[in-house]
Amino acid sequence: MKSSNRISVLLACTTVAALVLGACQPQIVEKEVVVTQIVEKTVEKEVVVEKEKIVEVTTEDYTTPHPILSDVKVRQAIAHCTNRPEVIASVYSWLDDKAAILMDTQIPTSHWAYTKPKVQYAFDVAKGGALLDEAGWKLGEGADYRSDADGNELSLRFTTTSAQFRQTWAAVFESNMKDCGVRVVRLHAPASWWFGDTTGLARRDYELGAFAWVGDADPGGQSLYACDKIPLPSNGWEGQNGMGWCNEAASNAIKGANNTLDRAERVKQYAIFQEGFAADMPSLPMFNRVEVNATAADLAGFDPRPGQPYPTYNVADWERPGETTIILALSQEPASLFTLVENAFVATLASTLIQGVGITSLDYDFAANMYFTELPTLENKGATLVAVDVKDGDKVINAAGDVVELKSGEKIRVVDAAGDLPLYGDLKLKEIEYTGGGAQMPQMTMNWKLESGLKWSDGNPLVAADLELASKITCDPDSGATDFTVCERTAKETWGDTEYSIMLMPGYTPPLYFSIGPGWYPAHRKLSDGRKLADVPAKEWTTLAEIAESPIGLGPYTITKWEKGVSMSFAANPNFYKGKPKTPNITIKIVQDTNQAVAQLLTGEVDVVFGETLGAGEEVATVKAAADEGDVKIFFTPSATWEHIDFNFNTK
Structure with missing residues (x-):
């Protein structure tokens, strides 16, 4: 040793x-990461924030209770008035089991740390209306929107990005709120402002704010929900609890869950937190995003799971009756197979064929997979x-x-x-x-x-x-x-x-x-220039063909050919310690156009189309229709990314 x-x-x-x-x-990822959208198309009714404004603030700012949202009954009413299955249908019309991606806390329902809270928010306009009545917001005869005893209308500003995806589901949310007598004024801001370091979310500049978090295999959450993580001018805007929510019992529980290594204790503390979260409704979880994969109808072994980013974790078990090659369609080509510096999905997926997947996180639970x-x-x-x-x-x-x-x-x-x-x-x-x-x-x-x-x-x-x-x-x-x-x-x-x-x-x-475990590189490998890999300075590794284009590994396959822009070919590793893979050969075919990838799946030219290529658009509906006829298989997996609406408890 x-x-x-x-x-x-x-x-x-x-x-x-x-x-x-x-x-x-x-x-x-050991920290919560905001997911932004790329599409910035605007619509006529939206208000776009065009430039950053520098506002002078004092230490007392952002501590005044919001006149509407500081009332828990209003927040609970909004939750009951939100028809989340309808919201989901607006962006995922092809998804039959919409309940599979509903969330009721910040933790996905398939996660080991999830405990279903007693307080639930089924879509119920009558119940939502009753809560608003109790909160003093009445719907007058012939009125479309509620008002309080002083005649102030129940109106809230809803801020999110101008991505088409969010414009679509935000329109449904706006309609839901109108049905309950709540006016929602939508502001679709540029992502650069909404996610800026000194604007938008970072400065709590919203009443209702919609965006997505990327969930982690470890549920974390302390920086998002603890009482001492509320960003204020007085603390230099430190923390991510932009709602301004402080429930001492829930805060202590989330801290307890994040500061113990005893899993049973973590589950217990997360359960306490989730009860407080659901009861107080500081943030309305909307739904998990959906990852969609599709395969040939007779492909066996393909099993994408929540929490597991690369479905190739068990590629050695994939097989088609009578076939010696499985063809995977990717819309992009890896820039390199040196995944220390190139970690795009396509590069990592291709590398899993060569290197294998040592640790899995199926349903967010870690286990040794191989090695x-x-x-x-x-x-x-x-x-x-x-x-x-x-x-x-x-x-x-x-x-x-x-x-x-x-x-x-x-x-x-x-x-x-x-x-x-x-x-x-x-x-x-x-x-x-x-x-x-x-x-x-x-x-x-x-x-x-x-x-x-x-x-x-x-x-x-x-x-x-x-x-x-x-x-x-x-x-x-x-x-x-x-x-x-x-x-x-x-x-x-x-x-x-x-x-x-x-x-x-x-x-x-x-x-x-x-x-936290070991990795490995073949120290013995002789390069084309005669040197051993162990003797090559680190600064040269990115340019080594033996690392970037033809690495060797311990996994089920070896790369045999790479025709740039066209395909990558892999053959079974004769020295794989688990024995021969069920399918002798794997080919990655570069198909840049989604429609072409779908067409080739339906005609049998490719066997697997991953979510990276398939996306979540109309092409999914085409594949779903073919799957309903038994021509292909389609897999809908709740992703780690989830949409939600935060309620700002304070006003400036």
Whole structure:
């Protein structure tokens, strides 16, 4: 075994290619990411925000309760008045099971952390109207819109992007609200303003605000919903709780869920949070986006699942009776197969054929798929968590998650392992101010066991040098890598031919610790210029044909031919440790036009069309009709991206 004390480790699932696909699938993003739309077409009735305005604010701004939305009955009424199946039908007319993508909390219903809250919001205009009556908003005789006792009309500004997708469903929402006597004034703003650093959402400049979040395999949520994450002028607009919602019990629960590694405790705390979220209705979850894949009618083994971004996780099991080749249609061609720097969907999908998918997240639940005997967890003793002594000069992770060096007198906020907040087992934490004299902090180590018999497609065995090379390249900025989150937070790693160990810095205890594992590159591989891959400087890797165009791997297939702009050919890896794939050959065919891809699927020229190519437009209806006749199969999968409407509890 070889070990190193330098900070050099792979990005565990924060960058797919950092774990060379074999060890890290899928990509995990450790922060909430706003999804913007590309289409910016405007309609006559919308109001477009044309330029950024600089507004002088004081620390008291944005703390005044909103005269309408601060009333929970109004928010609950809006939820009941929203016909979400109708909203879904406006953008996904071809989807039969609309209930499958409905959401009632911020967590997808297939997620391990989801607990159905007792409070539900079925479409019920009468119930919504009754709540508005109770809130003092009456519908006068002959009136279209409600008003209060002073004659003020119940009118709310609804802001979102000018993407056609949102214009479509927003129009339905506006109509729903009118049926309940609520006037909605729609503003479709440019995405650059709505998602700007100092405008739109970032400055809470909305009453009703619609956009999408990309859900994570880890549900997170603390920065979105905790009481101390409300962005205000007085705190420099820190935090993402733009609603201004503060429910102390829910806030404590979301913090508790994010600061323990005990899964049962996390489920319990998330359940408490979801009850509070549903009861208070700070944000109306609308629906998951839909990913649509289609295949030949007789293709077996294809099984896309929520939470799993690449359906090729089990490609070795795909087969068609009597066929020796399966043809996949992609609308774009990979720029490179060096997925450390090229992580587009098409590049990563093609790479999974060569590298395999070591870790899956089917239904948002992680599991070892290949290469590893199991994921190292605290429960199975593959991971350890201990309290360690730290002192001046030690590098640790502070309470904000940053790498710092402890120094006396600098008042550094850290997490001490002698508190009352449960992390796991008997280890409990508290946040302290380090000023010198030492402290105790939690430290994690993950010990990975690899399957026996792992070989590269050229027949050479996987060895420790391959794992060490991957660590070196992944954490070298010259390689083109851009994310060094885990690299910078690693205290020590040890490589072996069949095992790998990584020790994190004190204070770094990420919820997805069990996905922080090894990657590998073939250190032995001889290049066309005579050098070994292990001897090539990181700065040259992006231009190496052996890396970008003809990499070797441990996965089920090898790349045999790449005709640029036309196709990529793959053959079964004779040294795949799980045996021969069920189908000897895979071909990726570049079909840039969606209509052409659909036509070729229907005529049998291609066998699989992925969502990346199929999209969610009229072409889906064509494929759906063919599927109804039994000519093809179509798969509708709730994606991790979900639409919602936030309610701003405050006004300036």
